[in-house]
Amino acid sequence: MVTDVWGVLEEEQRLPWAFTPFERVGPLEFGMTHEQAEAAVDGVLENGISSGSSRDNYVCAEFWSVQLLDAPFFGPAVTVYYDRSVGLAGIAVNALRGPQVTLDGLALVGQVPSRLEDQFIDYLETHTKELQYSQHADPCSEQLGLVLRAQRAGDLVLSRPVMVAEAWADRCGDTTEGCIPQQEWKTFEW
Numbered sequence: 001m002v003t004d005v006w007g008v009l010e011e012e013q014r015l016p017w018a019f020t021p022f023e024r025v026g027p028l029e030f031g032m033t034h035e036q037a038e039a040a041v042d043g044v045l046e047n048g049i050s051s052g053s054s055r056d057n058y059v060c061a062e063f064w065s066v067q068l069l070d071a072p073f074f075g076p077a078v079t080v081y082y083d084r085s086v087g088l089a090g091i092a093v094n095a096l097r098g099p100q101v102t103l104d105g106l107a108l109v110g111q112v113p114s115r116l117e118d119q120f121i122d123y124l125e126t127h128t129k130e131l132q133y134s135q136h137a138d139p140c141s142e143q144l145g146l147v148l149r150a151q152r153a154g155d156l157v158l159s160r161p162v163m164v165a166e167a168w169a170d171r172c173g174d175t176t177e178g179c180i181p182q183q184e185w186k187t188f189e190w
Helices: 034-040 113-126
Strands: 016-020 045-051 058-065 078-083 087-093 100-103 139-141 146-153 156-164
Touching: 034 045, 034 058, 034 078, 034 087, 113 139, 113 146, 113 156
Parallel strands: 016 100
Antiparallel strands: 045 058, 058 078, 078 087, 087 156, 139 146, 146 156
């Protein structure tokens, strides 16, 4: 079987998840343990790779879509970050094959970044929230705990949202001093 590393799910193939800032992303609640997160996504996502060490303040885990395990697509649907003192503290959704996460109806995953940025700015203005940018020019809001990153999809670039717990919201778009691990800020090839 040939693997399609750049394949992007159609909108109707994506799981529908909602984002409630500082509370949850779909079935995943901030503060959960890894075991609780596994139970919350059981049947739709499967735990793949976990990484971290005793000197790191976080552990990373990838969840892969159960429906795509035998498909030619390759790569995780969701990457989660656990803070040793907070529990589940960060959730990044893969632009190519992750669930469609919405914030009050605003689709955050797999979108054209410039169009999403315009919609995000309108959303923030309507809700009297501040817009900030990461050093990589990713639009973000500490008041929502949301960074709208970009992820390569072959010759295209699509949106990859990273949502964080309130404990990680301060400077969440700061690639050097924020709590989001450096691993997340690296360029994604898949």
